Amino acid sequence: MKRFIRLVLAVCIALVAVLFADKKLSPELERQTRQLVSRMTISPTPTPVPLSTDTLIALVNQKRTENSMTTLTVGKQTCAVLHMYTESQHLTTEQIRSACPTCKSLNIYTYSEPMSEKTFLDATENDASMSALFKNKTITHTCAESVNGSLFLATVEVGQTPAAPKQPKEISEDELWSALGEYRKDHQVPELSHDEKLCVYARKRLQDQLTLLKENKPAASYPIPAKYPLDAHDGFKKDADTGYVFEVTNRSVVAENLAYWPTATYGVHVIEWGWDTSTEGHRETQLSTEYTAACLTGSKGFYVAIFAK
Numbered sequence: 001m002k003r004f005i006r007l008v009l010a011v012c013i014a015l016v017a018v019l020f021a022d023k024k025l026s027p028e029l030e031r032q033t034r035q036l037v038s039r040m041t042i043s044p045t046p047t048p049v050p051l052s053t054d055t056l057i058a059l060v061n062q063k064r065t066e067n068s069m070t071t072l073t074v075g076k077q078t079c080a081v082l083h084m085y086t087e088s089q090h091l092t093t094e095q096i097r098s099a100c101p102t103c104k105s106l107n108i109y110t111y112s113e114p115m116s117e118k119t120f121l122d123a124t125e126n127d128a129s130m131s132a133l134f135k136n137k138t139i140t141h142t143c144a145e146s147v148n149g150s151l152f153l154a155t156v157e158v159g160q161t162p163a164a165p166k167q168p169k170e171i172s173e174d175e176l177w178s179a180l181g182e183y184r185k186d187h188q189v190p191e192l193s194h195d196e197k198l199c200v201y202a203r204k205r206l207q208d209q210l211t212l213l214k215e216n217k218p219a220a221s222y223p224i225p226a227k228y229p230l231d232a233h234d235g236f237k238k239d240a241d242t243g244y245v246f247e248v249t250n251r252s253v254v255a256e257n258l259a260y261w262p263t264a265t266y267g268v269h270v271i272e273w274g275w276d277t278s279t280e281g282h283r284e285t286q287l288s289t290e291y292t293a294a295c296l297t298g299s300k301g302f303y304v305a306i307f308a309k
Contacts (some may be wrong), residue, residue, distance in 0.1 A: 050114035053144035056151060059117060060142065063124075063134040072155065075141035080273040081106065082143045082154040099273045101263050104157040105138070111151040168262040168301035171270065173199070176296035176303070179267030180286060183276070189289055195308070198295035201239075201248045202306040205256065208235040209302040230258050230302075251308035255291065257282045262301030270303050 051059070061071040077100035084099060085091050085108055096106060109130060115123070124130040133139075139155045146152075177194060184191065212222075212231055219228035236256045239245040245254050259274050259282075275282035285291075291307035298304065 051117060051120060051151065053146050053151065055117070056120070056144050056153060057142055059120065060133050060153075063121075067134050069135065069137060070140070072139060072142040074143055075156070075158065076277055077102065077158075078141045078154050078156050079143035079145075080277050081156070082108065082145055082152060083277065084273065085154070086145050086147045086152050099269070100156065100158075102158045107132075107139075107155045109133075109153045109155075111153075114149060115151065169265050170300075171264065171267050171298050171303075173295075173297050175267040176270060176298060176305075177267075179271040180294065180296060180305070183268075183271045184287065187287055189287055190292075192294045192307075193292060195249070195293040195295055197249050198251070198254075198293060198306045198308055199297065201245060201254075202295045202297045202304045204248070205235060205258075205304045205306070206297050206299060206302055209258070209260075209304070210300060213302075230260050233258060249306070249308055251293075253290070253309045255285050255288075255307045257285055257303075257305040257307075259303040260301055261303065264301070264303075270298070274303075275305075 057072070057074065064071055080099045081091070081096055081103070084095060091106075096103060100106075107129075111120070111123075124133060133153075133155065136155075138157045140158045142153065142155045144151065144153045181191060208231060209229070213229045219225045222228045222231065223234040224232040233256055236245065240254070246252060257275055259270055261270060261274055264270050264274070271286065275286055277283070285307060286305065288307065290309060292309045294305060294307045296303070296305045
C-alpha cells in the first residue's frame with residue numbers, strides 16, 4: 001500500500017512538473033499543490049482490530065449503561081442455545097426450551113464479517129432491531145461466539161426457573177454413551193473404549209448422589225452448598241484417598257464428571273449443553289486424549305461419567 005502511494009505521489013509530482021515546467025505557479029495554486037502532496041504522503045490508516053466476543057459484550061453493556069439500562073449477564077443456558085445454533089444454523093422451539101427452559105424470548109444477531117467497534121456501533125444505530133440491544137429493558141442475559149470469522153450474539157429474557165418435574169426423564173446408559181461418542185467424533189478426538197468396571201464405579205457414585213438427596217439435608221450442609229444437590233466430587237475424593245476407586249476400576253488414573261439436570265430429555269443435553277458449556281473442567285475431561293476408557297450412567301436427573309486410562 002505504501003509503495004502504491006509513493007508511486008501515485010511520484011506520478012502527481014511529475015505531472016505537475018510537466019504541466020508547469022515553463023510557468024511559474026501562482027501562490028494559491030502552489031499552496032493547493034503542496035496540500036495535495038502533503039495529504040498523499042500521510043501514512044495509510046491502520047486496519048481496525050476486529051471485535052472479540054468479550055469486547056463485543058463489554059461494548060453492548062457500556063452502551064446499555066449510557067442508556068440507563070441494566071447490563072447483561074453472560075448466561076450458561078444462553079451460551080448453550082447459541083452454541084447449538086452456531087453448529088446447525090437452525091433452532092426449533094423444542095430445542096430452545098430443552099436447553100433454556102427459563103428463556104422467555106431469544107434473539108440471535110449474526111455479523112458475517114469482521115467488525116471494528118465503529119462499524120458495530122454504526123450498524124446498530126442504523127438498524128432498529130439491533131439498536132434494541134442498547135435500549136430493551138426486558139433482556140437479561142447474553143452470550144457471544146466467534147465461528148470462522150463471524151460473530152454471533154444471543155440475548156434472552158429469562159423468567160422464573162420452572163419447577164423440576166416430579167419424575168425426570170430417564171436417559172439410558174446406551175444413549176449417554178452414544179452422545180459422548182458422537183461428541184468426541186465431532187471434535188476429532190479418539191474413540192473411547194467402554195469398560196464395565198468403570199460402569200460399576202459410576203453406578204456406585206450415582207447411588208452416592210441419590211442417597212445424599214434422600215437424607216433431605218439442607219444445602220448448607222453439603223460439601224459445597226452452591227453445588228447442591230451434588231456432593232461436588234467429595235465421595236470421589238474419599239474413594240481416591242482410600243484407593244477404593246483404583247481397586248474397583250483396576251485403573252491408575254481416573255476422572256469424574258457430575259451433573260444434576262432434571263429437565264434434560266436427551267443424552268446430548270447432558271454432554272453438549274451441560275458439560276460442554278462448563279467452565280470447571282468438565283468439557284476438557286470429556287474431550288481429553290489422556291483417557292482411553294469411560295462409562296456413563298444417570299437416574300432421576302443425576303448424571304455420572306467416569307474416565308480412566
